[in-house]
Amino acid sequence: MSNSTDQSPGPPGTHTTFGRGSYSEVVRIGSLLRRETVGGMLLVGAAIVAIIWANSPFSDSYFAIRDVEFGYEPWHLKLSIGAWAADGLLAIFFFMVGLELKREIMIGDLRQWDRALVPVAAAFGGVAIPALIYLAINWGNSEAMQGWAIPTATDIAFAVAVLAIIGSHLPPALRIFLLTLAVVDDLIAILIIAFVYSSGISFSTLLWSLIPLTAYALLARRRRPLFRAGHLPAWLLLLPIGIAFWALIHASGIHATIAGVVLGFTVPARLRADRGEPDSDSDHGLAELFEHRVRPLSAGFAVPVFAFFSAGVAIGGMEGLTAALSSTVTIGIVAGLVVGKIVGITGTTYLVTKVTRSNLDPSLRWIDVAGVASLAGIGFTVSLLVAELSFGSGTDMGDHAKVGIFLASLLAAIVGAIILSSRNKHYAALEERDAVDSDGDGTPDVYETSEVEPPRD
Known part of the structure; x- marks a missing residue:
């Protein structure tokens, strides 16, 4: 992913795309992706159960549960269970996105332009195409064209679950590229949701939301000494303030998941030297603590529950399936995700490789x-x-869109699995080479010298 010459072998003065990066980043990404694997499998399982239930003789009970409403109406919080899952639980997922974005920008690969260029450009290409x-497939149908952003997203948890199933020894450089690309993709999706799918915005409510947001940011940055051992746990103060901010954002007309991103972005990503704490790339702040604590809740509960209540589509037998598969909405989503992403x-x-005159x-x-x-x-x-x-x-186009998402995700997983499985032998050779640690210092030799010649095809 890097374009710098110190990360991959090659003739002096050349630039290399997808250099191996630092060992600390490789370890972090490997650990992160392993944790995402379980969440991805739970996500897939929840969606499968929802689809089966929604098309079973007991389908009425599924939709009845999804549509049950509860909450305090004067605060615009009387929502169906499905809406609570989308607006409330998914905010936890977007909080994790905000934490990851903050970390990547402050101390990760997005901090250095030469490393960020390729995945950032690739993410924009993977959204635009x-x-x-x-839009080309649905041109002329103004209602269908409203779904143009549906095929722009990337689900890293689902993708990692596929990697786990096929047993790929995907090289660290490609793993880092996939995760960084997905993080940037999430940022673009956040901006699309905020600016395209928010309406009737109440600016007075937004101004009120600045009060809990400011309090949250100040308390998060005063983790020491407020939240050290023997003092109040961080969540005891931050959770109610975060919920208040989320409620105000929801009432303002902006999609409530944006609140999760903003809150995640206010959390410090590294420790601060001005408080007697070391300040280096390996020293992290409250963001790392929150990531460890919140990720199981997000991946193990919030996202699977959202998928369960969102994925249930009553296809309506062969006739309904034929109608969905022939819909331009479905075709556009499948073509966009399967062909457009590649x-x-x-x-x-x-193109970036050629413009920057770098070599793969x-x-x-x-x-x-x-x-x-x-x-x-x-x-x-x-x-x-x-x-x-x-x-x-529950609309026809909404159901067709979901069928398209299921089909496209399945096809993309199959295509990716076929390609990467065919390269597994080569990846395994790379992994074996990169694991050599002749001096026994805990860091593989390949990350300490650039003299190692990589296996070639």
């Missing part, structure tokens, strides 16, 4: 990039959210 394909991500990466890492081929781009075509979670924002819940 699918959207254009969808073309957009791989094509943009190739000798150990990789462009088919490897295409395999990762295929996995990025698994849109699922955010795509389901955007589909509901575009067409509403």
